[in-house]
Amino acid sequence: MAAPIAIHLEFGGGAELLFDGVKEHHVTLPSQSEPWDVKQLLVWIRENLLKERPELFVQGDSVRPGILVLINDADWELMGELEYQLQDQDNIVFISTLHGG
Amino acid sequence: MPIQCSSCAKKRAVLRRPKTGYSLCKSCFFWAFEEEIHQTIVSAQLFNRGETVGIGASGGKDSTVLAHVLKVLNERYDYGLKLLLLSVDEGITGYRDDSLETVKRNQQQYDLPLTIVSYEELYGWTMDAIVKQVGLKNNCTFCGVFRRQALDRGAMMLNVDKICTGHNADDVAETVLMNVLRGDIARLHRCTAISTTSDGEGAIPRCKPLKYAYEKEIVLYAYFKKLDYFSTECVYSPNAYRGHARTFLKDLEAVRPSAIMDIIHSGENLSVKEGVKMPVQGTCSRCGYISSQALCKSCVLLEGLNRGLPKLGIGKHHRLHDKILTQQALTQQEEKKLKAMDF
Numbered sequence: 130m131a132a133p134i135a136i137h138l139e140f141g142g143g144a145e146l147l148f149d150g151v152k153e154h155h156v157t158l159p160s161q162s163e164p165w166d167v168k169q170l171l172v173w174i175r176e177n178l179l180k181e182r183p184e185l186f187v188q189g190d191s192v193r194p195g196i197l198v199l200i201n202d203a204d205w206e207l208m209g210e211l212e213y214q215l216q217d218q219d220n221i222v223f224i225s226t227l228h229g230g
Numbered sequence: 231m232p233i234q235c236s237s238c239a240k241k242r243a244v245l246r247r248p249k250t251g252y253s254l255c256k257s258c259f260f261w262a263f264e265e266e267i268h269q270t271i272v273s274a275q276l277f278n279r280g281e282t283v284g285i286g287a288s289g290g291k292d293s294t295v296l297a298h299v300l301k302v303l304n305e306r307y308d309y310g311l312k313l314l315l316l317s318v319d320e321g322i323t324g325y326r327d328d329s330l331e332t333v334k335r336n337q338q339q340y341d342l343p344l345t346i347v348s349y350e351e352l353y354g355w356t357m358d359a360i361v362k363q364v365g366l367k368n369n370c371t372f373c374g375v376f377r378r379q380a381l382d383r384g385a386m387m388l389n390v391d392k393i394c395t396g397h398n399a400d401d402v403a404e405t406v407l408m409n410v411l412r413g414d415i416a417r418l419h420r421c422t423a424i425s426t427t428s429d430g431e432g433a434i435p436r437c438k439p440l441k442y443a444y445e446k447e448i449v450l451y452a453y454f455k456k457l458d459y460f461s462t463e464c465v466y467s468p469n470a471y472r473g474h475a476r477t478f479l480k481d482l483e484a485v486r487p488s489a490i491m492d493i494i495h496s497g498e499n500l501s502v503k504e505g506v507k508m509p510v511q512g513t514c515s516r517c518g519y520i521s522s523q524a525l526c527k528s529c530v531l532l533e534g535l536n537r538g539l540p541k542l543g544i545g546k547h548h549r550l551h552d553k554i555l556t557q558q559a560l561t562q563q564e565e566k567k568l569k570a571m572d573f
Binding site: 141 | 232448453462477480483484
């Protein structure tokens with residue numbers, strides 16, 4: 130069993146509007162048999178945090194194209210994207226690029 | 231296992247660049263991003279020493295990054311430009327009023343003078359009032375046409391030599407797609423140009439220094455630099471057609487990031503075959519602004535608003551323009567056609 134982990138989530142660039150306008154969330158992911166990865170985190174966010182229009186945040190298994198993801202301040206494309214295994218105290222940032230310029 | 235920067239090989243990479251696939255650390259990314267914009271400016275000869283350049287500033291990510299980078303480059307390479315911020319207040323409660331607060335902070339942060347021109351002072355109508363009359367279907371047409379002209383009018387008031395806007399690579403690619411989807415050959419032909427020429431009387435040359443900058447990099451530049459920008463969707467923007475084009479583009483980019491540059495490349499190299507009818511640019515006989523018709527779009531839209539005939543500028547009613555110009559009365563049938571709005 131993997132122990133519960135505490136992580137810090139941040140939504141910006143307009144993505145926070147789908148979370149009641151709240152940008153920062155400190156959450157604890159419950160313990161489960163395998164380590165948490167980003168793919169499971171997205172399911173968890175959708176079920177526990179998303180307030181409206183889930184299709185504007187998730188698409189299939191992943192985030193909607195146009196939403197940038199940073200894991201501990203690095204582009205998730207460098208970190209394994211959906212397969213990245215979350216560690217306690219990780220910082221995950223979601224930034225929408227889809228809002229006005 | 232952290233990935234090292236492929237440029238300096240010393241620090242941890244923070245992003246994979248969509249254009250090149252390189253992984254760069256923060257400082258190498260800042261440098262590469264700024265240098266590429268410098269290269270764009272130099273190779274397209276966008277500015278001349280001594281010019282006053284108005285930056286169209288909305289408070290959003292693109293124009294905030296543009297203002298920041300232009301200020302950095304103007305100092306680093308001694309362009310000798312006088313930079314100023316120019317904002318348009320469309321009069322949209324709960325959207326533009328908030329974003330203008332961001333622009334006012336940018337004015338302080340970048341120490342650049344700011345001028346705000348409003349639809350209300352220029353046209354006598356705020357977007358809030360326009361939406362009350364026309365509904366939510368064609369309001370974006372009014373806003374787009376008025377904004378373009380408002381920026382020009384503001385720039386003229388300030389004696390600006392050039393206007394630059396924050397349009398990025400994704401915007402340009404999206405516009406290419408939109409013009410294909412609309413069959414708008416004239417716009418398709420000119421939408422990839424990095425700058426407009428000043429041959430039309432009364433139009434100030436415009437340019438897009440971020441034309442080759444990916445949206446992803448603009449947003450990450452703003453994020454890593456902790457730039458202060460505003461990101462809320464306009465309260466009146468449904469614009470479903472453009473939304474589809476944007477979603478399509480983002481889906482393509484997710485599979486193949488070069489898609490954006492490839493679409494721009496296609497747009498830049500299209501040529502229009504002989505015999506295709508292209509509009510001839512002239513000037514509006516009422517306000518003198520560039521127009522391919524006797525009256526510019528802005529004057530027609532405004533006339534429609536002021537006469538309670540909001541559909542006048544929507545769709546093709548060119549035949550009526552002569553009547554308006556000579557102040558002839560419209561027939562009842564013509565009036566009826568222009569009044570009916572779908573809400």
